[in-house]
Amino acid sequence: MPLSTPAVSADPLVAIDNVTFAYDRRTILKGISLTIPKGKVVAIMGGSGCGKTTLLRLIGGQVKPSKGEVRVAGKVVHELDSDGLYQLRRKMGMLFQFGALFTDMSVFDNVAFQMREHTDLPESMIRDLVLMKLNAVGLRGASKLMPSELSGGMARRVALARAIALDPMLMMYDEPFAGLDPISLGVVGQLIRQLNDALGATSILVTHDVVESLQIVDYVYFVSEGAIVAEGTPDEIRASTEPFVRQFVGGLPDGPVPFQYPAKPYAEELMGLKNA
Amino acid sequence: MLEWLSARVRGFGAPAVDALIKLGFGFRFLSAVLWHSATAFRRFNLIIREVYFTGVLSLVIILVSGLFVGMVLGLQGYDTLQRFGASEALGVLVSLSLLRELGPVVAGLLFASRAGSAITAEIGLMKATEQLAAMEMMAVNPLARVVAPRFWAGVLSMPILAALFSAMGILGGYLVGVVLIGVDAGSFWAQMQSQVDLYNDIGNGLIKSVVFGVAVSIIAVFEGFDAPPTAEGVSGATTRTVVTSSLAILGLDFILTAFMFRGV
Numbered sequence: 017m018p019l020s021t022p023a024v025s026a027d028p029l030v031a032i033d034n035v036t037f038a039y040d041r042r043t044i045l046k047g048i049s050l051t052i053p054k055g056k057v058v059a060i061m062g063g064s065g066c067g068k069t070t071l072l073r074l075i076g077g078q079v080k081p082s083k084g085e086v087r088v089a090g091k092v093v094h095e096l097d098s099d100g101l102y103q104l105r106r107k108m109g110m111l112f113q114f115g116a117l118f119t120d121m122s123v124f125d126n127v128a129f130q131m132r133e134h135t136d137l138p139e140s141m142i143r144d145l146v147l148m149k150l151n152a153v154g155l156r157g158a159s160k161l162m163p164s165e166l167s168g169g170m171a172r173r174v175a176l177a178r179a180i181a182l183d184p185m186l187m188m189y190d191e192p193f194a195g196l197d198p199i200s201l202g203v204v205g206q207l208i209r210q211l212n213d214a215l216g217a218t219s220i221l222v223t224h225d226v227v228e229s230l231q232i233v234d235y236v237y238f239v240s241e242g243a244i245v246a247e248g249t250p251d252e253i254r255a256s257t258e259p260f261v262r263q264f265v266g267g268l269p270d271g272p273v274p275f276q277y278p279a280k281p282y283a284e285e286l287m288g289l290k291n292a
Numbered sequence: 293m294l295e296w297l298s299a300r301v302r303g304f305g306a307p308a309v310d311a312l313i314k315l316g317f318g319f320r321f322l323s324a325v326l327w328h329s330a331t332a333f334r335r336f337n338l339i340i341r342e343v344y345f346t347g348v349l350s351l352v353i354i355l356v357s358g359l360f361v362g363m364v365l366g367l368q369g370y371d372t373l374q375r376f377g378a379s380e381a382l383g384v385l386v387s388l389s390l391l392r393e394l395g396p397v398v399a400g401l402l403f404a405s406r407a408g409s410a411i412t413a414e415i416g417l418m419k420a421t422e423q424l425a426a427m428e429m430m431a432v433n434p435l436a437r438v439v440a441p442r443f444w445a446g447v448l449s450m451p452i453l454a455a456l457f458s459a460m461g462i463l464g465g466y467l468v469g470v471v472l473i474g475v476d477a478g479s480f481w482a483q484m485q486s487q488v489d490l491y492n493d494i495g496n497g498l499i500k501s502v503v504f505g506v507a508v509s510i511i512a513v514f515e516g517f518d519a520p521p522t523a524e525g526v527s528g529a530t531t532r533t534v535v536t537s538s539l540a541i542l543g544l545d546f547i548l549t550a551f552m553f554r555g556v
Contacts, residue, residue, distance in 0.1 A: 076429050078425065078428065078429070102431040102433075103431070105428075105429055105430065105431040106431045108429065109429075110426070110429040112422045112425070112426055113422070114421070114422070116421060116422035116423050116425065116426035117423075118423055118426075118427075119418075119421070119423070129430065129432075130430050130431075130432075133430070133431075133432050133437075134431065134432075
């Protein structure tokens with residue numbers, strides 16, 4: 017339930033309207049609706065497997081909804097043809113959970129990839145642009161390294177430089193903090209905020225890292241079992257008494273999200289084993 | 293009884309339908325690869341790069357295998373031919389065996405094992421590590437950028453590798469037959485020159501190797517692209533590439549041979 021009237025719904029860049037999505041017979045999203053306003057950093061939080069990454073895939077047009085629609089910059093994503101979708105994707109950047117760097121290319125070539133694919137810029141200009149992007153994430157000195165020579169945090173930052181290579185209007189981050197040490201986590205968090213503001217972009221952050229996210233985002237949606245269960249500004253989330261939010265923010269093992277996977281009563285199961 | 297029978301029919305039918313669906317998907321995939329090949333040819337350096345990985349790096353296994361196969365042919369051929377007093381025909385036997393059959397077939401099998409499996413594993417791992425998804429999100433079609441160059445590199449490499457295999461095999465046959473056993477060198481080369489036909493033997497062998505190259509390459513890229521994005525999935529896809537390619541080569545070889553060498 018909304019904790020506040022989202023000032024965020026005015027002039028949305030992304031509007032997800034009553035979207036249902038299923039992988040085969042497994043329903044992931046159940047009539048979900050949310051909006052992402054221009055210029056903001058919005059977090060989508062929830063437990064593993066709740067459908068957060070699927071939302072990003074729907075926005076990027078990698079999958080199509082069974083029902084409802086996803087609009088990005090006024091265009092219904094699943095109605096676009098292949099060319100239209102690729103045109104839209106040129107205005108998007110996505111940071112994958114583990115970077116997804118091209119392992120056969122150097123750091124420099126990874127960041128230059130989109131520029132070489134989509135522009136006719138001379139190589140000298142591409143070089144300058146790549147070094148600028150790498151400098152923005154603090155890795156100008158690592159331009160000649162291969163992805164296998166990078167730490168997890170460095171790989172994530174290179175992937176970030178690659179994602180912003182063509183100054184996208186929409187940045188999507190899929191678990192950008194997963195597996196990072198505290199220093200890298202802080203660095204990546206600050207980069208997300210700073211780059212969003214510097215580029216005038218809009219950012220969607222899919223994460224379960226509550227502490228770091230609440231420091232950098234403007235608005236938060238909580239997703240559970242394919243639906244929005246709570247939303248609000250970071251201050252509202254911190255002050256929330258909503259049981260799901262309390263469990264998630266407090267990291268409590270049991271609550272609306274049960275600790276135990278659904279099973280027969282424990283005693284019954286043990287007795288059954290004994291008799292067997 | 294009727295239920296039992298129905299279950300049996302379903303038991304046989306389901307895998308057949310699955311195989312048919314996969315075959316259809318494979319042909320649609322081939323069409324898509326061909327459709328996106330223009331991009332790969334416009335940027336020919338992408339294909340050249342893959343020719344290095346699939347073709348040049350396969351040279352060692354192809355050349356060494358070719359040499360040994362030729363040497364064995366030399367030994368076996370001489371042993372058989374000398375019983376009929378026709379040991380001078382050793383050159384013809386070695387060259388025709390290699391150019392018509394062993395060159396394309398064995399080179400194809402080796403190519404499938406060495407390069408086909410590598411292509412599948414590479415594309416499968418790119419999928420598992422979200423590199424293909426990242427490429428799509430960067431508005432770059434992986435079929436044009438990743439799959440088509442590898443497919444065409446395989447198609448271009450395979451005939452060259454088969455030709456080199458045959459050449460090395462003939463050299464192996466020469467070393468064993470002429471240098472080691474003492475068959476007359478003049479007869480070895482002269483009979484080969486007079487009996488080997490450019491179109492019927494070399495040309496048909498070339499056609500076979502091109503067909504095998506298309507088959508192995510499309511199977512390799514398809515299995516990689518279709519692999520479940522897990523360690524087990526990539527491993528299974530790599531195995532399927534080698535098995536399916538090998539069976540395809542042997543099956544296609546029979547069909548092509550039946551059409552090419554009828555009564556010739």
